[in-house]
Amino acid sequence: MKRVDDFRLRFGKRELVPIMIGGMGVDISTAELALEVARLGGIGHISDAMLPTVTDRLYKTRFVKDKLQQYKYNVANSDKSKVQFDLGHLAEATHLHVGHTMQAKRGDGMIFMNCMEKLTMNAPRETLRVRLRAALDEGIDGITLAAGLHLGSFALIEDHPRFRDAQLGIIVSSLRALQLFLRKNAKMGRLPDFIVVEGPLAGGHLGFGMDWAQYDLHTIAAEIQQYLQAEKLDIPLIPAGGIFTGSDATSFLENGCAAVQVATRFTVAKECGIPEKVQQEYFKASESDIEVNMLSPTGYPMRMLKNCPAIGSGIRPNCEAFGYVLDANGNCSYIDAYNREVAAHPGAKKISVKDKICLCTHMRNYDCWTCGHYTYRLKDTTNRNADGTYQILTAEHIFHDYQFSTGNKVALPPQHP
Numbered sequence: 001m002k003r004v005d006d007f008r009l010r011f012g013k014r015e016l017v018p019i020m021i022g023g024m025g026v027d028i029s030t031a032e033l034a035l036e037v038a039r040l041g042g043i044g045h046i047s048d049a050m051l052p053t054v055t056d057r058l059y060k061t062r063f064v065k066d067k068l069q070q071y072k073y074n075v076a077n078s079d080k081s082k083v084q085f086d087l088g089h090l091a092e093a094t095h096l097h098v099g100h101t102m103q104a105k106r107g108d109g110m111i112f113m114n115c116m117e118k119l120t121m122n123a124p125r126e127t128l129r130v131r132l133r134a135a136l137d138e139g140i141d142g143i144t145l146a147a148g149l150h151l152g153s154f155a156l157i158e159d160h161p162r163f164r165d166a167q168l169g170i171i172v173s174s175l176r177a178l179q180l181f182l183r184k185n186a187k188m189g190r191l192p193d194f195i196v197v198e199g200p201l202a203g204g205h206l207g208f209g210m211d212w213a214q215y216d217l218h219t220i221a222a223e224i225q226q227y228l229q230a231e232k233l234d235i236p237l238i239p240a241g242g243i244f245t246g247s248d249a250t251s252f253l254e255n256g257c258a259a260v261q262v263a264t265r266f267t268v269a270k271e272c273g274i275p276e277k278v279q280q281e282y283f284k285a286s287e288s289d290i291e292v293n294m295l296s297p298t299g300y301p302m303r304m305l306k307n308c309p310a311i312g313s314g315i316r317p318n319c320e321a322f323g324y325v326l327d328a329n330g331n332c333s334y335i336d337a338y339n340r341e342v343a344a345h346p347g348a349k350k351i352s353v354k355d356k357i358c359l360c361t362h363m364r365n366y367d368c369w370t371c372g373h374y375t376y377r378l379k380d381t382t383n384r385n386a387d388g389t390y391q392i393l394t395a396e397h398i399f400h401d402y403q404f405s406t407g408n409k410v411a412l413p414p415q416h417p
Ligand SMILES: Cc1cc2nc3c(=O)[nH]c(=O)nc-3n(C[C@H](O)[C@H](O)[C@H](O)COP(=O)(O)O)c2cc1C
Pocket: 021, 022, 023, 024, 025, 026, 028, 047, 049, 114, 116, 146, 147, 171, 198, 201, 202, 203, 204, 205, 240, 241, 242, 243, 261, 262, 263, 264, 265, 267, 370, 371, 372, 373, 374
């Protein structure tokens, strides 16, 4: 019986354990998690979501305070079009996080950065350009273009000295999205180095509509594989979304996929950024506690735990401090929803917004509990402590379980003494 360890992912001369841990913003896929995965010979991701906010916490910078100070005058104004990121600060934050991470890297694996196009930051092209280039400057091994079609992203870094040497890949949820990307970038003289095909059971934002349940990862992956073969395109294909056991992963590898991307199992690792109290909520969840909804102001469906504090919170938009979801004109659908509720409840001290969430504030506070479909199976991957809580795992344990397990089994961790 084959197992994941019988396969290798090849990038040029490099050989990797074919397990990639997906990017999880905001700092859920921490540098610590990515470094551990790289040490074990796989690929770990850091995320560049809300990096100035993340570096304030990790490296004691003052980017959020400075931005809030600069735009304080605008806090009560519903027009956020003036609230812009300082591109120098954005570059500095990216340099800091990527630089620190890459300097700490050990082992044969790689570290990639997940970069979401939907974080439009009130200047989509300019901010994306800075984020991509700063990561390349600091020696990131690769970049995964996520949450968007990224039709113009290669052009933003085409003249960067590392454009041809870093591993650059794209996440798609359909053959059509991949074809668009390839067509648009045909003149770059450079194909993506890998393609992640993300199915409807993934965590975070989904590349499907609310009819997501009608789609199936195996079918989409097979369609893309046939297309790549027909076009004689030798690009590693990496499926993601609902791959919960080593056997799930092996079945994709046996069908010709180059590696798998996984995330949910690692949300309950000690190296993961989710606070332990919230990790216990992930463990406790049953299938009916998880929903896909349209609460994210990005316009994409998002999967989350129904009991997370973000839902129904009527917090004032925090764009002067954050503002990562503001579109090219400084709009965000949470601001509209919030203003509508304020107008409908004059004089109310507290309001509740039910149809949208303030994604920036709640992701930063770990109050928006986005999760994968199989989060309800996490409780079966660990032991119960004497006090009824669940034992937090190590990334090494989970990684090795994917790498070596067979027969659809999940190995439990050694019990606390
Ligand atoms: C908590 C969480 C946060 C995520 N955040 C992001 C993100 O910021 N960007 C992204 O491209 N994908 C994100 N994802 C998707 C994962 O990178 C990955 O592709 C997917 O969840 C794999 O499926 P699995 O969780 O069933 O293993 C997130 C997933 C989870 C569970």
